Amino acid sequence: MKLFVGIDVSSTDLETVMMSSEDNEVVFQGNFINDINGANDIKRTVLKLVTTNHFDQVIIGMEATSIYSFHPSFFFKNDDDLNQYNTETVVINPKETKRYHDIFEENKNDKLDAFYIADYLRIGRYTVGIVKQENYLALQRLTRSRYELVRSSVRAKQHFIENLYYKVNKLVTTDKPKTNVFGSTMMDMLTEDLSTDDLANLPIEELTDYLSNKGHGRFADPEALASAIQKAVRGSYRLGKVMADSVDTVLSVYATEIKTFKKMIAELDHAIADLVQTIPEERILQSIPGIGPVYAAGILAEIGQIDRFDDETKLASYAGLSWRQKQSGNYNSSTTPLIRSGDNYLRYYLVEAANHVKLQDEVFKNYYNRKYHEVSSTPHKRVLVLTARKLIRVIFFLLQNHQIYEERR
DSSP states (O other): OOEEEEEEEEEEEEEEEEEEEETTEEEEEEEESEEEEEEEEHHHHHHHHHHHTTTTEEEEEOOHHHTHHHHHHHHHHTTTHHTTTOOOEEEOOOHHHHHHHHOOOOOOOOHHHHHHHHHHHTOOOOOOOOOHHHHHHHHHHHHHHHHHHHHHHHHHHHHHHHHHHHOOGSSSSSSOOOOTSSSSHHHHIIIIOOOOOHHSOOOOOHHHHHHHHHHOOOOOOOHHHHHHHHHHHHHHHHHHHHHHHHHHHHHHHHHHHHHHHHHHHHHHHHHHHHGGGGGGTTHHHHSSSOHHHHHHHHHHHOSGGGGGSSSSSHHHHHHHHOOOEETTTTEEOOOOOOOSOOOHHHHHHHHHHHHHHHHOHHHHHHHHHHHHHHHOSSSSHHHHHHHHHHHHHHHHHHHHTOOOOOOOO
16 A cells, blocks of 8 residues: 655645545645755654555655755655655656646646645656765756856857947858857957957958967967958948947957856866766766766766666656657658657757767767758757767666677777
8 A cells, every 4th residue: 555645845835645545535635834844744744644554655746846846855765764664755747747637627726736746646657756866966966057057158159249240240150260259369359459440450460470379379370360350350341439339348248258157167067077976877978989077977967877767768758859759540740849848957968968979989970970961951950869869778778787888890
């Protein structure tokens, strides 16, 4: 006989419904404060019901409600008293419980939500529990924060390019110089050291010397780069003084932001590389060519222990790297979009890892190239997702068998 405990979590409350598997009736319903005292009150209630009704398993479930479900789920998962009674703690995708709730009930409130979470547990459709060990969760804080910083950096770069177009439009169009505009030398040149007039009128020798000295000799052909920059500047539209001053101010702000994000991401990368060494499986993932400590950490922090997943298709679905089937009778659609759910962080690190693996492993490189020529619309984006899906199969096999990756000869 099982006891199902459904908890609707908010920032302040833990609305709780407990249901028995024997008659599917509610044996307890109450509201507790979302703090250590409230969690202990729920624990005592569960232990009392277990001892009086002789339940042989307790399943405690709650939705993944932003950050609010972290503390109660971790508390119940790691409580020694509860673990003596075969207790399992799971965190459920809210979309799943919402679909289940909407089948039976149009109204919505915390008590109903808690009831349908418990009832959802009762039918046994949940599959994935929370990460079991604290070091995975600690690593997850770092890798998820890095993901958010990368996204913010991308947005800042997009705004920088947009404003750079106003200043020197030819630097960001099809005939732009072949160099990274976000390199420190280029950004300093465009926002601090030289004006538009300087770039247009400076003798080519002086601009070449500037690039050589500022870039510490990293530019392969500084004279050709200087010539390309000057040509782009001279071919660009000119702004009035008021507009030019406004754009220069905005570019300077975004340049500072981009540099700050770069520094913050580097600090996180260092912390991630140190912490991931405490994860036993990191050596397995880093044996795959192209996967370094950061991508290995990002993947492992979200997967946790591989035994949480029955097979690689469950892992792919969890990452949101699976496709909806459209089939009816003899009709089978050739267009199958990705599912609109899954772990965004895991999907990001898998796709980024796949992008590097395809450059260093012949099997993945050949797969990518073959699929690339089969797709007409946005081939890189689509094929990269397929490559990430292939990478999932490899990762699942290696982790499940505790095996190091060996390149196919």
